[in-house]
Amino acid sequence: MGKKIRILVAKPGLDGHDRGAKIIATAFRDAGFEVIYTGLHQTPEMIVDAAVQEDVDILSISVLSGAHMTIFPRVLALLKEKGAADMHVIGGGIIPDEDAEKLMGMGVGAIFGPGTPTTEPIDYIRDWWMKHHQEQDS
Amino acid sequence: MTAADPARERARQEARALADRLAHGERRAIAQAISHVEDGTRVGRHFLDLVYERTGRARRVGITGPPGAGKSTLVHVLACLLRREGMRVGVLAVDPTSPFSGGAILGDRVRMPSATGDDGLFVRSMAARGNLGGVAATTYEASEVLEAAGFDWILIETVGVGQSELEVVELADTTVLLLVPESGDAVQVMKAGIMEAADIFVVNKFDREGGDRLITHIETALQLADWNREGGWRPPVCPVIATREEGVDEVRQEIGRHLAWLSGDRERLQRVRRDKIERRVRVLLRRALVEGAWAMAHIEERLQAEIGRIAAREVSPYRWVEKILRGWRYRTG
Structure with a gap:
């Protein structure tokens, strides 16, 4: 047994483009993470509700619809409300650099744009994990 | 290892705090x-110890069947039904871990749109x-956490199973086996294993070709087996179209009937539960003994030191295992 990295992969919004989310979910699986895949059309409330029940370490949210400036802040606020502000949020999708800067200022850990090799978020997550995770004594 | 062990005391305190927060919902x-x-943390073990007396009251239902049979969909519809009855429902959905990377895609939520803000449902x-038995090694303990949290019903969904992954039977009071019209012919349903484990059969996707034929096959097999299971429970066969919620009410009724049958004979119910708990204790003890002995005798290091010679056929694995065992016996006197 022992601790595994648990990560929620969510795709909010009304568009049906989940290919990117599926690719990243599979890459995370191959990296040895436990990936909770929620599917399409998730609201921030559904995402945070699932994250709390699944006790994930990281929320990975893909936004292609242009609604990132409403979705990410809402997710961060809800996490705080549910006493889960320690969960780490990262994002992907089509997000202009200046918006990405703003989101990271609000507390999003990292934003990965289109064409990012899947090794990048995986390395990022492993680094974050090493820095933030205290090994549980068993 | 004494009461003054600080790590142990810290784990106890953390477990107590966790149990308090759990009690507050x-x-x-x-x-x-x-x-x-x-x-498998120390906190987890202390926690289970603390809440054990609060467990044992929930009704536990196992939902099993081959991949793609519709387990998640049925669990979702059943959970909604039970919520409408005012029951608090906990769901444990198990998916396979990759033997190659150790990772997993847990995708059952896709078919379980969680009712946001509903405190009576936890998925x-x-x-x-x-673990290869269709559930995780710790699914039983996870269900005890949900019971301690006050859920009335625990629905346990297995990984997609083949013919012999039956561990869910040990966890559940009632086991529901989902099949689809293409699930097989008369001989398949006569085979040993999973077909014997079901308390209730569900033929899902009943709008497809072959559903009636499969029901006939199952019922014939049940007659042939003379179904002389104790107390004479005869598993019913329910046609269902889970995506349209058709037939799920009947499944709910049959689960209720089975639970009533189980508790109809107090002595039998107590014996069944006692036997299951005894087997559970054996599993826990065996696991603890293996882990303990493995660490105590430095088996991992010794295996790594010797595996090259074993692979090169210089030492036989049988002799090596014998040697480890002899050393162990000597050590424990």
Whole structure:
């Protein structure tokens, strides 16, 4: 047994483009993470509700619809409300650099744009994990 | 190892705090307790010890069947039904872990659109983490966490199973086996294993070709087996179209009937539960003994030191195992 990295992969919004989310979910699986895949059309409330029940370490949210400036802040606020502000949020999708800067200022850990090799978020997550995770004594 | 062991005392305190938060209905505490139990931490063990007396009252239903049979969909519809009855429902959905990477895709939530803001429903995905019996090694303990949190019903969804992954039977009071019209012919349903484990059969996707034929096959097999299971429970066969919620009411009724039958004979119910708990204790003890002995005799290091010679056929694995065992016997006197 022992601790595994648990990560929620969510795709909010009304568009049906989940290919990117599926690719990243599979890459995370191959990296040895436990990936909770929620599917399409998730609201921030559904995402945070699932994250709390699944006790994930990281929320990975893909936004292609242009609604990132409403979705990410809402997710961060809800996490705080549910006493889960320690969960780490990262994002992907089509997000202009200046918006990405703003989101990271609000507390999003990292934003990965289109064409990012899947090794990048995986390395990022492993680094974050090493820095933030205290090994549980068993 | 004494009471003054600070790490142990810290784990106890953390477990106590977790149990308090759980008693106050804090959902994050439920989730964190399950993680501790899943990861096999010391906090998790203390926690289970603390809440054990609060467990044993929930009704536990196992839902099993081959991949793609519709388990998640049925669990979702059943959970909604039970919620409408005012029952608090916990769901444990198990998916397989990759033997290659150790990772997993837990995708059962896709078919379980969670009713946001409903405190009476809690859905948790679990990776099998190498256990091959259709559930995770810690699914039983996870269900105890949910029971301690006051859920009336626990629905346990297995990984997609083949013919012999039956561990869910040990966890559940009632086991529901889902099949689809293409699931097989008369001989398949006569085979040993999973077909014998079902308390209730569901033929899902009944709008497809062959559903009636499969029901006939199952019923014939049940007659041939003379179904002389204790007390004479004869598993019913329910045609269902889960995506349209058709036939799920009947499944709910049959689960109720089975539970009533189970508890109709108090002595039998107590014996069945006692036997299951005894087998559970054996599993726990065996696991603890193996882990303990493995560490105490430095078996991992010794195996790594010797595996090259074994692979090169210089030492036989049988002799090596014998040697380890002899050393162990000597050590324990």
